[in-house]
Amino acid sequence: MSAPYSLLILPGDGIGPEVMAEVRKVIGWFEANRGMAFDVSEDLVGGCAYDAHGTPLTDATMAKAQAADAVLLGAVGGPQYDNLDFSLKPERGLLRLRKEMDLFANLRPAQCFDALADFSSLKREVVAGLDILIVRELTSGVYFGEPRGIHSDDNNPQNEGGRVGVNTQRYTSGEIRRVARAAFELAKKRNNRLCSMEKANVMESGILWREEVQWVHDNEYPEVELSHMYADNGAMQLVRRPSQFDVIVTDNLFGDILSDAAAMLTGSLGMLPSASLGAPMENGSPKALYEPVHGSAPDIAGQGKANPIACILSFAMALRYSFDRGAEADLLEQAVEKVLADGVRTADLMGPDGGTPVSTAQMGDHIVKALDTLA
Ligand SMILES: NC(=O)c1ccc[n+]([C@@H]2O[C@H](COP(=O)([O-])OP(=O)(O)OC[C@H]3O[C@@H](n4cnc5c(N)ncnc54)[C@H](O)[C@@H]3O)[C@@H](O)[C@H]2O)c1
Ligand SMILES: CC(C)[C@H](C(=O)O)[C@@H](O)C(=O)O
Ligand SMILES: [Mg+2]
Secondary structure: OOOOEEEEEEEEOOOHHHHHHHHHHHHHHHHHHHOOOEEEEEOOOOHHHHHHHOOOOOHHHHHHHHHOOEEEEEEOOOHHHOOOOHHHOHHHHHHHHHHHOOOOEEEEEEEOOHHHOOOOOOOHHHHOOOEEEEEEEOOOHHHOEEEEEEEEOOOOOOOOOOEEEEEEOOOOHHHHHHHHHHHHHHHHHOOOEEEEEEOOOOOHHHHHHHHHHHHHHHHHOOOOEEEEEEHHHHHHHHHHOHHHOOEEEEOHHHHHHHHHHHHOOOOOHHHOOOEEEEEEOOOOOEEEEEOOOOOOOOOOOOOOOOOOHHHHHHHHHHHHHOOOOHHHHHHHHHHHHHHHHOOOOOHHHOOOOOOOOOOHHHHHHHHHHHHHHHO
16 A cells, blocks of 8 residues: 555535545545555635635635645536625635646646547537647636726726726746646647647737747757647637647636637536646645536536536546556546446436436446446
């Protein structure tokens, strides 16, 4: 039995706790069957933390996240928190985690499992076999740039309503170079192709982005095939012919939008995992937070309808990137593939062939059973 990995679990709001309960089953399986030991602690983030403590993330939870080998997060947010002061909104808790842990590289793979090729809103021939990776910059750009805020515009009589909302897209060359390096490294391990997306035609920050990615290519990764694309064209190309891409690197906001679009290539937003990685810690593994790409899905929360696969595949990414257990990550991904091939579907994956959906918990049970079969 290896030394326990410390794992902080933050289930969050809405369907977060429902999907995380299924990840706990999977963690239990790896402990029982693969000699892995996890020192798991659970805490609050998002709306539930606001309800308990008046803040979406306490300093104590932040400190636990900084100390953990890895953090697993469900989802945050919900309509009951929509009118809270901006600084108290559930999403601020997640953004604080990303920023203070300096998780600058957000890996969002979009893979179409063969059994789901008919479930995408696109044609089977467009998505079959698809396996792309979006690397989203996660700690800078318009999400964090200053100045920001809503203020009055009293001296401008032409402005009906009299207010201005401001956010600033700001990137330093260093921020661009470090996420570009992460993306080039990943491309090297895959099909050696990287496409960088920005809006260099209308934004100075886009020009800098393009120049710095090119600089990293020319000086450090000339062997990787690099292309540049305007992000609006990129969105169109993603749904036109997604298989032209291998790895995509893009900024915080474009990455948020493009990865939700990429979700539909796979059949459901409930399928997309993510890893948010920072600098290496003392043990050599990167600082890391793993979370599904989807949100708290208030429309289906509490009904046992949520698809837990995105969260379970996020744990597979933790096995790969934080715990150096690539074989176990492969096994878990194969278990998900097997369950889907066997026709087991949650409600979001009810497609052309109809059928009866399984609940969130049943999907988790099927995946654990598949692990037993494959092991
Ligand atoms: N990382 C996060 O925690 C995160 C990400 C996105 C949105 N949010 C928050 O979640 C709340 C709701 O946002 P939204 O509705 O725009 O996005 P959402 O991702 O929560 O839901 C979008 C749609 O996808 C469906 N869906 C999402 N995950 C699913 C799953 N696992 N299984 C089945 N169906 C699923 C939902 O039912 C909904 O119809 C907001 O407060 C938002 O800020 C949080
Ligand atoms: C909840 C929100 C802060 C978050 C984002 O915009 O980054 C979400 O949409 C995501 O994709 O992780
Ligand atoms: Mg998003």
